[in-house]
Amino acid sequence: xxxxxxxxxxxxxxxxxxxxxxxxxxxxxxxxxxxxxxxxxxxxxxxxxxxxxxxxxxxxxxxxxxxxxxxxxxxxxxxxxxxxxxxxxxxxxxxxxxxxxxxxxxxxxxxxxxxxxxxxxxxxxxxxxxxxxxxxxxxxxxxxxxxxxxxxxxxxxxxxx
Amino acid sequence: xxxxxxxxxxxxxxxxxxxxxxxxxxxxxxxxxxxxxxxxxxxxxxxxxxxxxxxxxxxxxxxxxxxxxxxxxxxxxxxxxxxxxxxxxxxxxxxxxxxxxxxxxxxxxxxxxxxxxxxxxxxxxxxxxxxxxxxxxxxxxxxxxxxxxxxxxxxxxxxxxxxxxxxxxxxxxxxxxxxxxxxxxxxxxxxxxxxxxxxxxxxxxxxxxxxxxxxxxxxxxxxxxxxxxxxxxxxxxxxxxxxxxxxxxxxxxxxxxxxxxxxxxxxxxxxxxxxxxxxxxxxxxxxxxxxxxxxxxxxxxxxxxxxxxxxxxxxxxxxxxxxxxxxxxxxxxxxxxxxxxxxxxxxxxxxxxxxxxxxxxxxxxxxxxxxxxxxxxxxxxxxxxxxxxxxxxxxxxxxxxxxxxxxxxxxxxxxxxxxxxxxxxxxxxxxxxxxxxxxxxxxxxxxxxxxxxxxxxxxxxxxxxxxxxxxxxxxxxxxxxxxxxxxxxxxxxxxxxxxxx
Numbered sequence: 001x002x003x004x005x006x007x008x009x010x011x012x013x014x015x016x017x018x019x020x021x022x023x024x025x026x027x028x029x030x031x032x033x034x035x036x037x038x039x040x041x042x043x044x045x046x047x048x049x050x051x052x053x054x055x056x057x058x059x060x061x062x063x064x065x066x067x068x069x070x071x072x073x074x075x076x077x078x079x080x081x082x083x084x085x086x087x088x089x090x091x092x093x094x095x096x097x098x099x100x101x102x103x104x105x106x107x108x109x110x111x112x113x114x115x116x117x118x119x120x121x122x123x124x125x126x127x128x129x130x131x132x133x134x135x136x137x138x139x140x141x142x143x144x145x146x147x148x149x150x151x152x153x154x155x156x157x158x159x160x161x
Numbered sequence: 162x163x164x165x166x167x168x169x170x171x172x173x174x175x176x177x178x179x180x181x182x183x184x185x186x187x188x189x190x191x192x193x194x195x196x197x198x199x200x201x202x203x204x205x206x207x208x209x210x211x212x213x214x215x216x217x218x219x220x221x222x223x224x225x226x227x228x229x230x231x232x233x234x235x236x237x238x239x240x241x242x243x244x245x246x247x248x249x250x251x252x253x254x255x256x257x258x259x260x261x262x263x264x265x266x267x268x269x270x271x272x273x274x275x276x277x278x279x280x281x282x283x284x285x286x287x288x289x290x291x292x293x294x295x296x297x298x299x300x301x302x303x304x305x306x307x308x309x310x311x312x313x314x315x316x317x318x319x320x321x322x323x324x325x326x327x328x329x330x331x332x333x334x335x336x337x338x339x340x341x342x343x344x345x346x347x348x349x350x351x352x353x354x355x356x357x358x359x360x361x362x363x364x365x366x367x368x369x370x371x372x373x374x375x376x377x378x379x380x381x382x383x384x385x386x387x388x389x390x391x392x393x394x395x396x397x398x399x400x401x402x403x404x405x406x407x408x409x410x411x412x413x414x415x416x417x418x419x420x421x422x423x424x425x426x427x428x429x430x431x432x433x434x435x436x437x438x439x440x441x442x443x444x445x446x447x448x449x450x451x452x453x454x455x456x457x458x459x460x461x462x463x464x465x466x467x468x469x470x471x472x473x474x475x476x477x478x479x480x481x482x483x484x485x486x487x488x489x490x491x492x493x494x495x496x497x498x499x500x501x502x503x504x505x506x507x508x509x510x511x512x513x514x515x516x517x518x519x520x521x522x523x524x525x526x527x528x529x530x531x532x533x534x535x536x537x538x539x540x541x542x543x544x545x546x547x548x549x550x551x552x553x554x555x556x557x558x559x560x561x562x563x564x565x566x567x568x569x570x571x572x573x574x575x576x577x578x579x580x581x582x583x584x585x586x587x588x589x590x591x592x593x594x595x596x597x598x599x600x601x602x603x604x605x606x607x608x609x610x611x612x613x614x615x616x617x618x619x620x621x622x623x624x625x626x627x628x629x630x631x632x633x634x635x636x637x638x639x640x641x642x643x644x645x646x647x648x649x650x651x652x653x654x655x656x657x658x659x660x661x662x
Contacts, residue, residue: 073188078180087178094171100162103170104227 018060025053032133043127047134054139065148075140080098082133090123165215166222168208169237169292172247173302175201176288177502180281187274194277195262200481202284204259205250213244217647225293231294232353238294242498242652246419247291247363249505253412254284260513260625261404263618267520270314279316283309283408287416296342296352296428299420303338306416307331307384310409310486311395313400323396330383330393337380344373357428365433374433377424385417387481388451391474398470399526402515406466410473411509415501418480422497425484426656434488449582449627451478456589463528468593469508472552476504477585482579483567489574493658495649496566499640503559510548510629517541517618519624520553531600540617542601544630549594551633558631562640 029050044092058066088106101108106122107115179201183194216222216239224237239247258280263274286306293299311331315324346352347358348369364370379390386394391403398406425434434440453477483497518525521538525531535542551558564583571580617623639645653659 076184076188080185083177083181087174091174092176094167099164099167102225102228103163103167103174107228 005026014060017057022053022057025056026050027084029053029131029135033127034124036127037123043130044134046127047131048138050131050135051138051142054135055142057144058142063143070139070143072140072143073138075143078132078136079140081130082129082136085124085129089122089129093122164594165211166224168212168295169222169224169239170226172205172208172212172251172288172292173285173623176205176285180278183281184274184278187278191273193267194274195258198277198281199255199258199262200636201281202251202255205284205288206248206255209244209247209251212239213248213648216241216244218578218649232356236294236353236355237292237293238355240655241289241648242419242422242655243497245648245652246415246501247288249414249502250287250291250412251284252504253509254287254408256509256513256625256629257404257408257411258612260407261541261624262514263622264404264516264520265402268404276316279309279312280408283313283413284392287412290416294354296354298347299340299423300335300342303384303417303420304335307335307414310413311511313405314397314409317400317402318404320397320400320402323400327397328394330390334380334383334390337376338384339380341373341376341380342572344369344376348373354423354427358430361429362432363446363578365436371437375431377421381421385414385421385477387453387472387477388447388474389544391451391455391477392517394474395467395470398512399464399466399604403512403519405630406516407509407512410469411505414473414477415505418477420499422448422484423496426494426658431488431657437467439484441488443485445482445576445579446481448478448480448485448571449579450484451475452582456586456593460589460593462528463541464596465518465528466512466526468528469511469515472511472593473504473508474589475590476500476508479563479567479583479586480504481483482583483570486570486574486579487658488578490570491573491659492566493653494656495653495659496563496570498649498652499566500563503563503636504638506629506632507551507559510544510626510633511552513622513626513629514545515543517622520618520622521616528597528600531597534600535602537616538618540623541626542627545601546598547630548633549598551637553591553594557634557637557641559637559640562637 029044029046032041032049033043033046036046054066054070057069089106089109093101093105093108094103096110097108106126107119109118109122111118111121179197186193186197212222222237222239222327224239225231226235226237229235240349242661261276261280265273269276283306286302286309289302290299290488293302302523311324311328314320314327342352348364348367349357351357351360359609361370379560383390383393398410399407452475455471455473455478459468461472462471480497480500483495483500487494487497515526517538525534543608551560553558554564564587567583568580571577571583600612618626650659
């Protein structure tokens with residue numbers, strides 16, 4: 001393949017269609033995350049679907065554009081945020097009841113008046129946390145793979161010259 | 162519920178939170194990572210001491226995660242053995258974190274943030290394996306621990322191949338453990354350790370249960386570098402960054418051994434071992450070969466860290482030999498549990514010192530380059546001599562106490578050949594340490610090397626070295642004064658050992 005052909009050509013059809021699809025993929029991901037406690041799905045699956053929308057964006061629009069939309073610092077922060085939500089909700093159970101309830105015993109979080117409803121809501125919160133972390137990690141992994149490859153290509157070119 | 166009873170889960174949760182706090186803090190300030198790590202481990206260590214105190218005075222802690230009753234929910238159980246291992250692990254981790262500040266800045270200056278994040282995750286995994294009372298939970302934490310370990314070993318450039326070998330071997334080991342858990346689950350339908358120990362006795366004749374035991378033995382044998390499965394270990398210990406060598410040699414292998422003890426005595430019971438007596442024979446003989454093999458190979462090494470690594474193979478052999486003999490003496494598990502602490506302290510100190518040499522000059526992994534070193538680094542040299550003497554089992558050091566109790570156990574069980582193996586190992590140990598000391602102090606180097614240029618390591622590295630070198634002897638005295646014996650008695654009575662039928 002010659003040098004010119006390697007430069008990415010903008011394809012109107014692909015760009016338009018993926019621009020239409022990405023919001024729906026993300027909406028579906030949110031649906032899967034929220035319904036994880038009541039049906040098939042959950043935080044992990046939803047997070048992967050959410051990350052796949054970013055992967056699609058990267059494939060279609062290139063690394064530079066994707067890097068602007070989703071900077072690495074934000075990625076790291078989101079990764080931690082998910083874990084904070086997951087472990088934080090668990091710790092909240094201990095803190096709210098001053099050490100009488102167990103870790104992860106969501107029923108004691110004072111969200112509503114019903115023990116069982118609290119428990120369900122706590123699970124939802126945790127699923128959201130898992131979703132955020134998985135989304136950030138999968139995106140990060142994909143970005144790193146692409147990044148590494150482009151760097152190596154750049155090095156190869158320099159050596160050839 | 163007392164607040165102390167919350168500590169087992171807090172030890173794990175705080176560590177996990179801290180790992181990701183380090184990741185975020187690293188975006189702002191790279192220097193803060195180390196201090197966050199040290200502070201977290203300090204808090205964990207204090208909690209571990211409270212747990213140990215509570216367990217010894219009040220009894221075992223049972224903690225139901227999320228309020229779900231076992232065997233349906235995950236249960237954390239902390240008894241004397243758990244709490245004891247937890248204190249060892251966190252103490253070594255604290256020493257290593259203090260030491261790593263300068264050492265990692267020197268060795269991996271661009272990876273500070275990721276190093277401390279993964280380091281904290283490693284500690285999360287180790288604490289998790291230690292406190293849990295659920296088989297599958299144990300597997301998950303074992304994997305967290307080992308994956309963090311692979312990443313840490315591979316973080317130095319020369320460690321890449323060693324890290325990959327360990328990754329392959331460790332994954333095979335993890336597969337075996339998972340298969341074993343799956344087999345037990347298919348037969349009993351339970352994953353809770355205590356529940357399994359109640360359900361299993363009628364099924365001891367079942368082939369599936371026996372196969373599961375073999376899987377556990379092989380899988381955890383790989384993780385702890387037991388003799389024929391140790392092949393990943395020397396490279397991994399030798400080529401990892403020096404702080405990482407300390408934590409994986411001193412703490413991680415202990416956690417794997419602890420996991421094996423837990424499976425052997427809490428899931429399968431001492432009764433299982435008594436029924437299948439050849440089991441202990443196999444373990445004992447493998448351990449005896451491990452001791453001879455490790456000692457002889459250590460004698461042949463020119464790379465200081467590799468030498469210590471082979472010495473670790475021998476010392477895992479010591480512990481497993483004590484496990485193999487445990488049903489036929491009144492001492493029970495005493496020597497094995499004792500050596501968990503003694504070996505952690507001694508081998509931790511040796512790897513700290515090996516790292517200190519490498520910190521000073523990168524080529525000082527080679528024993529042949531050592532002449533004149535004793536004059537250049539006098540304090541580290543003195544610490545090395547004291548630790549080496551403890552390793553050579555001079556009374557009243559920590560090594561001596563282990564040997565004393567091991568030989569007492571062998572004499573009582575009438576296994577004189579194992580006593581001979583131990584004595585052989587002690588003599589060989591003396592030779593290989595004498596070789597290093599001779600190189601450091603007695604050989605005269607090349608002319609320009611002789612001129613005195615004192616170059617000691619920084620204070621934050623020297624203090625951990627001295628602390629552990631002193632502890633090598635203090636621990637021995639404490640054991641001889643029988644202060645921590647309530648722990649050992651609790652362990653033996655819990656597992657139904659220490660009585661000869």
